Amino acid sequence: MTRPRPARLVRSERATRDGIPEATVSRLPFYLQALTALAERGVATVSSEELATAAGVGSAKLRKDLSHLGSYGTRGVGYEVQYLIYQISRELGLTQDWKVVIVGIGNLGHALANYGGFTSRGFTVAALVDADARVVGETVAGLTVTGLDSLDQTVSSLGIQIGVVATPGPAAQEICDRLVAAGVTGVLNFAPCVLTVPDGVMVRRVDLATELQILAFHEQRRAAGRLAGEMPAEPQDLSEALGAIGEPRTTLTKSRAEAAG
Amino acid sequence: MTRPRPARLVRSERATRDGIPEATVSRLPFYLQALTALAERGVATVSSEELATAAGVGSAKLRKDLSHLGSYGTRGVGYEVQYLIYQISRELGLTQDWKVVIVGIGNLGHALANYGGFTSRGFTVAALVDADARVVGETVAGLTVTGLDSLDQTVSSLGIQIGVVATPGPAAQEICDRLVAAGVTGVLNFAPCVLTVPDGVMVRRVDLATELQILAFHEQRRAAGRLAGEMPAEPQDLSEALGAIGEPRTTLTKSRAEAAG
DNA sequence: AAGCGCTTGTGAACGTATGCACAAAGTTGC
DNA sequence: GCAACTTTGTGCATACGTTCACAAGCGCTT
Structure with missing residues (x-):
């Protein structure tokens, strides 16, 4: 039952209409932070390259993100810091309290x-x-x-x-x-x-613990790579698994204050 | 193995061998948390549907995430809670301190x-x-x-x-x-x-402030939708923008000190 | 042993995000 | 006014992530 289907898709920047990609939204606060720092130092204009470095992203990504808000830059010059701060703030809804x-x-x-x-x-x-x-x-x-x-x-x-x-x-x-x-x-x-x-x-x-766990994952991975080249970590025996985690129904975490009445 | 395979499919599956997608890693802590809660209630096995609900994701996503760790479930039954806790913990590097x-x-x-x-x-x-x-x-x-x-x-x-x-x-x-x-x-x-x-x-x-800002973005958008049906909020209020920021956009080299007055 | 119901694991389609590369559009200098 | 230079904005290719749908596999019942 294989149906050959042409992968032709006419999709014209629909998100631009009034929706900004979620990934972009999640980065806007960082741009805003970097811009605020620049403004405090009295910087009037900034290029996408400079701002991207300050925000810790690539310049192409930054430009594409900002393009979703509108054309707020000047070619050959860059972005006016104050103006961009306002535009991002407004987009994020920070002009109201x-x-x-x-x-x-x-x-x-x-x-x-x-x-x-x-x-x-x-x-x-x-x-x-x-x-x-x-x-x-x-x-x-x-x-x-x-x-x-x-x-x-x-x-x-x-x-x-x-x-x-x-x-x-x-x-x-x-x-x-x-x-x-x-x-x-x-x-x-x-x-x-x-x-x-x-x-x-x-x-x-x-969740603060979640962040540490993600960090630990990468740490562990890196450490394993150093120790054994590229040796893949094979699933362990079940006996070892149970031994390490404890018996069924044993307490995995300790006390926790109960506030529910 | 009974089905014919496309020729060049092997590469995308290669990430599974020792590389787990970043998006999956970021969700593993949540699964672990949900599983721990289940274990404390004495639950022995759990289906992907139940666990997905407890973790706040879709069941298909959960299954695909877990499949990157290996085949740790039993068809027709579900996942053994303790065993899965161990496997995720090990993958995250939590078996060491x-x-x-x-x-x-x-x-x-x-x-x-x-x-x-x-x-x-x-x-x-x-x-x-x-x-x-x-x-x-x-x-x-x-x-x-x-x-x-x-x-x-x-x-x-x-x-x-x-x-x-x-x-x-x-x-x-x-x-x-x-x-x-x-x-x-x-x-x-x-x-x-x-x-x-x-x-x-x-x-x-x-960044705690970042989270609030992302929240504000969605709040603002929702509020705008309520006020004006589904009319897109046009960002063309240039005069308002200039009034709030206080600096004309066309003069790029003007200093901030002047605009303050 | 065969059938049935349930659940996993996964191929494939779809959608989103990223990065490259370059035309468009501005500025600067003469 | 024109050419050279700089930087934005974006089309395109690719990678990544999500969702759907279903065959494969397991336990239970008959």
């Missing part, structure tokens, strides 16, 4: 609340919320931590659009549900679990 | 040092380093913070392989250089800048 609530004021929540990178880029941390009565009432980064009870009212009355979940894993889904019910339409999830949300709500997950 | 140094014990450094997700997954935070004399000597997460002077010796004597840079941006490159010189071969960078490293050293960048 976004209100953020951070839920879970543990170590990470503290760090996020005090993180300057948020406020300096169009984001306002408008509220801090925690379940622990010992933390409620505390002042962190100039804000008083409130309890979980008032979460719904806080979000809706302040008009908060984005929620940052920095709670332990088991509590995350419930917090997320309440955030969404209160009107939040974007969630940044630091908890090590998948959050289920209705259509129209976006979740981005950031 | 990785030693990590965290440089920059500010808010974020504190959070990272206390973050349980590291230690529970094959990573040992072996040292904490900070430049600030007021922080040096402090005990964080059971470790004493040491000064920058001893960074090189700490890394090499403890055999640390991975460095986590949680310093302010301007200091990051110098710290990174010293880490690499001392023997670190993997760097996790939380500073908002590009780190330049020699070949053979890997850098992964995590």
Whole structure:
């Protein structure tokens, strides 16, 4: 049942119409960062080559990315730094101020609340919320931590659009549900679990351990290559596997604070 | 083997032998997390459909990802949870213990040092380093913070392989250089800048503000769609752009100081 | 042993992303 | 005003990633 099919595809830059490729969007913040650094040094214009180097990408990729926003460069000259900063900011929606609530004021929540990178880029941390009565009432980064009870009212009355979940894993889904019910339409999830949300709500997950694991993969690979040339790592025996990982149903991770009631 | 094969197909499958696609690697930690959760609940076997749901991906993608590691499933049954946990762990290099140094014990450094997700997954935070004399000597997460002077010796004597840079941006490159010189071969960078490293050293960048910006992009786009049906937002508001930035686009050599007034 | 239902593993189609190379379009110098 | 030079924007080729659809394989029942 083989059907010969001509691979002819008439596809004319459809993404340009109003959609920017996801890969491009994910790089825009880096360009913005590099441009801001250049602006602070008083640089007025920059070529794609220079900007690409500053952002850690190739110049062709940079140009193609920017071309999705429009023709904002001048041939023979380059890009005007201030103008490009504005265009990228506008595209990312940073010309308006976004209100953020951070839920879970543990170590990470503290760090996020005090993180300057948020406020300096169009984001306002408008509220801090925690379940622990010992933390409620505390002042962190100039804000008083409130309890979980008032979460719904806080979000809706302040008009908060984005929620940052920095709670332990088991509590995350419930917090997320309440955030969404209160009107939040974007969630940044630091908890090590998948959050289920209705259509129209976006979740981005950031897992610090994941990043280390990806790093470890490449480290290990590199180390293995050095030790044995190009010897492929063969699957090990099952007995060894079970021995290394432990018996079935043994505790793989230790204690975890339970916040679900 | 019963079916005739196209002549030049072998090359694309070659990546499977010792190379796993980067996109797959980036998802393995999520599968591992989901599997660990299942194991804690005493689940013995799991189908690709169930595991995919738990990990937040499609089942076809999951199966293809796992197929790059080998044939570790049983048709008609699914995957044995413990065995798969071991196989993914081994592939990620988590069967050995990785030693990590965290440089920059500010808010974020504190959070990272206390973050349980590291230690529970094959990573040992072996040292904490900070430049600030007021922080040096402090005990964080059971470790004493040491000064920058001893960074090189700490890394090499403890055999640390991975460095986590949680310093302010301007200091990051110098710290990174010293880490690499001392023997670190993997760097996790939380500073908002590009780190330049020699070949053979890997850098992964995590920027918290970047994640929020990507979220804002989608939020803004969705909001625009609601206001105007599905009308594409045309980026032609040149006058608005100029008003916000304050500098005419046509004069490229004009200084920023003039535009400020 | 044969049939049936279920699930994996994978070929193939489709879509997206990347990098090269160069024409188009600007600036500079004379 | 024109030629030489610089840099953008993009068509094209290729690589990579995702999704579909289904044969192959396994266990269970008859």
